[in-house]
Amino acid sequence: MAYSDKVMDHYENPRNVGTMHKDESGVGTGMVGAPACGDVMRLQIKVDEQGIIEDAKFKTYGCGSAIASSSLVTEWVKGKTLEEAAQIKNTDIAEELALPPVKIHCSVLAEDAIKAAINDYKEKQSS
Amino acid sequence: MSSPIYLDYSATTPVDKRVAEKMCHYLTMDENFGNPASRSHKYGWDAEIAVEQARADVAALINADPKEIVWTSGATESDNLAIKGAAHFYAKRGKHIITSKTEHKAVLDTCRQLEREGYEVTYLDPQEDGLIKLKDIEAAMCDDTIIVSIMHVNNEIGVIQDIAAIGELCRSKKIIFHVDAAQSAGKVEIDLQKLKVDLLSLSAHKVYGPKGIGVLYVRRKPRIRIEAQMHGGGHERGMRSGTLATHQIVGMGEAFKIAKEEMVSENKRILALRDRLLKGFEDMEELYVNGNLEQRVPHNLNLSFNFVEGESLLMAIDTIAVSSGSACTSASLEPSYVLRAIGRNDELAHSSIRFSLGLFTTEEDVDYTIKLLKEKVEKLRLLSPLWDMYKDGIDISAIEWAAH
Secondary structure (H helix, E strand, O other): OOOOHHHHHHHHOOOOEOOOOOOOOOEEEEEEEEHHHOEEEEEEEEEOOOOEEEEEEEEEEOOHHHHHHHHHHHHHHOOOEHHHHHOOOHHHHHHHHOOOHHHHHHHHHHHHHHHHHHHHHHHHHHO | OOOOEEOEOOOOOOOOHHHHHHHHHHOOOOOOOOOOOOOOOHHHHHHHHHHHHHHHHHHHHOOOOHHHEEEEOOHHHHHHHHHHHHHHHOOOOOOEEEEEOOOOHHHHHHHHHHHHOOOEEEEEOOOOOOOOOHHHHHHHOOOOEEEEEOOOEOOOOOEEOOHHHHHHHHHHOOOEEEEEOOOOOOOOOOOOOOOOOOEEEEEOOOOOOOOOOEEEEEOOOOOOOOOOOOOOOOOHHHOOOOOOOHHHHHHHHHHHHHHHHHHHHHHHHHHHHHHHHHHHHOOOOOEEEOOOOOOEOOOEEEEEEOOOOHHHHHHHOOOEEOEEOOHHHOOOOOOOHHHHHOOOOHHHHHOEEEEEOOOOOOHHHHHHHHHHHHHHHHHHHHOOHHHHHHHOOOOHHHOOOOOO
């Protein structure tokens, strides 16, 4: 399968790979996908006191598009408010990476990962 | 070293230069281009001589009578002709067929078609090592059973089924036995004077011959009848009509002749390389060999690198040409049905790589492959949340994943 240069770039030089301590305050963790389906994404955000995402980390088990999609969203969410980050749509990701139709689900998964990380953060704040 | 290094010989092989050279003599006006069915002139007679020599060469590799060789377009057509042809011819005798879940799609989809026509098919589960238990075949047999179709060597995991024993069982019950031998010809000895196989499918392009040509072996003693699936000029004793592709046939004949001469020594060399490859990976964690390692053709190694997804691994190792059981590399978006059938979970099926070695594989290629795989698997594991969880001692199968 021929991938776009942007997918190849993110795949070969993934941004913000890593793990944050999930119990740390200000950290929200989103884990989506399933091993059986061939992709699992874990996206983590660190939110400062003003409600702005100051850092993001990811790890992904999946194809090149899944790795690129999650790497891209770690770049995109940084510096955004939670509300702004929640506005990121899978279509934006798919367009930026020029994903072929068969790989659209990777961008859907990345959008889900952002939402899951935000929800996790909010739940932790309210508890 | 050719780039990328070709390690996908089970998908197809390059045509042997000696084969290609010989084929060239059967195309142009200057040489032999005749229709082997033309009985009225030298052009036809010369082509017929070439076709009959090739028929004898193919027959020799499998120790059969040349009269038992029917030319087809490849193993897919041979499988279709064998199973549909015998099922249709013997429909009055019964309507039950036995096969296995790890057969090639050419057998499985042919059986599905026969189910739509009213036949009944039993799809046997192999054991975890990929081998079919003789007892399971026997247990599935009933008065209505007319055909058993079991492949000799599996295309994905390379395991060798005991077709000698299955043949004895089938013969004792007067059930027709079809074997897809596309992956075994030239790799494993096939002696049809000893083996009780009635129908056997062969392909040229897995044995350094050209694509687009194959053979169905149809036993004469005891005589097996099949109904033609392709109608026309009555070629191949009415079993498969269509003008014979002389150059392709000559190519297959030459390839099989070379295979007969060089098989034993080449197998020894390939096995040493395969063992070297496996040994190179030995110290890796969470590495699984798929399929029985002893009952296996020498050139196949199918491994799962757990917690790394196959397609992303293929991207990382693009300087070698291999194939994967990952869903992302298949048209159907399903992980390998063969690995699923032998009880591998989805993760391991997604993480599998098939290495198949061949004529041009060198020690240098193998050493390079080991180094490359180790480096890239480690890199991708550091990127994998599943690897993290495994390292933290979390049981991934105990987590309730949301399927998508």
